[in-house]
Amino acid sequence: MMKGLKKWRLFSLLAVLTVFLAGCGQEELSTLLPAGQVGQDQFNLLLLSSGIMLLVIIVVVAIYLIALLRFRRSKLGEDHIPEQVEGSHKLELVWTIIPILLILLLAVPTVYYTYKLGDVSAMGAVDDDGNAENLVVDVTAKLYWWEFEYPNLGIVTAQELVVPMDEKVYFNLIAADVKHSFWIPAVGGKLDTNVENVNKFYLVFEKDSKNLKDGVFYGKCAELCGPSHALMDFKVKTMPRAEFDNWVAAMQASGDNQVVANPSGEAVFSQSCIGCHATSGVGESGANGPNLATFGDRNRVAGFLDHTKQDLIEWIKYPQKYKPGNKMPGFADQLSDSELDALAEYLMGLSVEK
């Protein structure tokens, strides 16, 4: 009997542990596995607040259960008339003051972190030669894709943000059409991209995305922005500073020495696509469609489809079917199968990392 009870205890302990571990989610997009200082600060606040709140829940439930068990009419008899207590000033003081103390305990770190995470004063800092000291990325959210410009480096990319590790990366956020919200759950909390003003904040990336399941962190749009809000994903590649510098150099050169995987595909591109899409990473934000200089290096087509030639062709043919409400016209009627095939091969070959 006792032995059985012990086993049962062990089993339930294991079960709880499993649930707890499974409760952390996936590394590339869980707020419970923070991959940077900002996310870590927020996670610490989560632990502190959960702890305080768990305490409150336990006290309430304990009083509740005792009251419920002790004072049942079935026990006290049908005719029992309880004493009509009016209240107790002492008790009421206790449950006013203790919550105030608990709230203060939470309020102090809250205010501290609010100012800490809101501090972007170093954003425009320059060294003696007038070069920016910190990396700044201008993010423009559009229906339904993301444009990332590196204003001090003269390059622009889309859909996949590339950042160096272990330093503060500052962001300027704005939306080009309707309001969106920029969120990389594993790295830190979100900030809205408003239509009328630039929002600024910073994030720190402390985990190399190479080791993740898809080699990228997941980014999300967190503000309802229309039918394809759910599909407005982006990805984040993090890498050591040296690797990042190489990537920047490759991007800056991507206009000049382009690898062309399929010349006839390039011809189709210059005829049908170049009006909205650029294939050189040199430039500024403001394009009609995502910059494709790094298309071959990306993890997804259109932010969420599998990164295969087949899915790419399907996407070019029927973009409205996959992402309703986006601004790209369908090419099913304009391009033949062989043209699409060549175009897809050309696009898949666009790369700065290989």
Place this chain on the structure above:
Amino acid sequence: MSSVAQKKGFGATLWDWLTTVDHKKIGILYFLGGGFFFVVGGIEAMMIRWQLYKPNNDFVSAGLFNDLITMHGTTMIFLAAMPILFGFMNAIVPLQIGARDVAFPFINSLGFWMFFFGGLFLNISWLYGEVPNAGWTSYASLSIASEGHGIDFYAIGLQIAGGGTLMAGINFLVTIINMRAPGMTYMRMPLFTWTTFVASAMILFAFPPLTIGLFFLTFDRMFGGNFFDHTMGGNTIIWEHIFWIFGHPEVYILILPAFGIFSEIFSIFSRKRLFGYPSMVFATVLIGFLGFMVWAHHMFTVGLGPTANAIFAVATMAIAVPTGVKIFNWLLTMWGGSIKVTTPMLYALGFIPSFVMGGVTGVMQGAAPLDYQLHDSYFIVAHFHYVIVGGVVLAILAATHLYWPKMFGTMLNETLGKITFTFFFIGFHMTFLIQHWLGFWGMPRRVWTYMDGQGWNLANLISTCGALLMAIGVIVLVYNVIITSIKNVKVGNDPWGDGRTLEWAIESPPIYYNFPATPLVRGLDTVWIEKMEGNETGLTPAEPIKDIHMPNGSIIPILMSFGLFIAGFGAMFRTEEAWGLPVLIFGLLWTFVSMAARSLQDDTGYYIKKDEILRDLKRKGGQK
């Protein structure tokens, strides 16, 4: 009109309900109207959960999903929760304060019909095929960009319904201030009356901002205004402020009456005076006041800056203190009492842990930097459903069982009630508990689908299963209502046996003038005091029986509301159809003519003669 029961034809009955100004009948109308929209909103919720039970599901399209979430939120808040609570306020508050009706019976009726036509207008969008799709918050950049007439239905429908709400709020304020029976001081008012009072005061201050915001939206969309168009000098953040200056108090407008209902239940079924009544009242008022100070906690991620965020974070946390006082007072009301677990008490018992969980997750989100992670994720979906379902909806279901005999004269089946509770309560926690983790795991809210391989599949499936259980609970309740109405076993004044306030000292349902003689109130829980002193009836009259002045029924409220309903269509189609402008003018004229008719008509009501009241009393005596 006569109190003697007569067989009336269908037409006469219908006319009676359309023209009624009796608070008890309007209460039932609110309850039925709100109940209908509750079912509509529930079906929308089920469709949402069905779409999300597996990744990449295609049960509904992306566009339809946004229609569903928008209408689910809007319907549940404006057309279900609030009207049902108004139903209980109407049915019960005048009885609790010993009044014969509300202060403005005509406006009471007008308020109901405006809600009804507003709700109808909003839901006609489904038939028209262009449905509001920018979320119940309708944030400006998206709502301005939204094509078709969906958002127009939202703006005009809510404008009409909101006008009705504002009237109801003012009416209850005046009623509670002016129409309390002799001896019913403020500090002797039952808690449900108190919470109604504070919620009504909040309506008075919270709804005008919504009215203004909706007018701005209407002008922007239908009349070429530029309030929210930033390219023309407008600003979309202003909408967010206006909406939440209304929207946050709105949450308390819903939850305070729920607190009131549970205060009554804890007291009745613990057979004990409410513990710490003065601090309960003070906490209610304080929550009402602080409710206006915290709206920007819905906007921590908008980029208001650290100072604004810090101030609103601390203010938000402060609300936890009076709410905590309430929770502990309820617990101590049970402590030392004699607890009988009836269906209403079961809901109250379920409410405590559910609402505490919703409350603490609210404080967590009040911590601004943490909210950057939780905001607009599934965590917030879990949080506000714990508060609204775990608080308001449980209160509505509890009150449905508690006050059913007072409203309809018969008791809902207790066994079926407990079955409903079991399904609903388990289903509720199953649906929403896991959603906290979905938020932690990075799932944004308002997504119509999600990709496989993000670790969200099982949690979403569990959530959908929970929603099915909740639906079963509601279906059992509907069945319960139907068989109870068919059996129609009449009950006495106080079917629960431990009623403490005035409504339990008169028959169920009360006669149309409520009290033959206005009662004298001798303390908090006056009926309990009377009964403990051996007064079987629980009532001491404050006046001799004399003629009673009563208002006449009127068809004008329905006509006035209908005019606005017509004008709404005119405004919407003004630019694209030739008939738009004439219909707009016609509708408004219709309303103004109805108003003029009301103003010019010399309607002073009528008197119920003393003889008739004595006859009623004798008849009741005879029945016993």
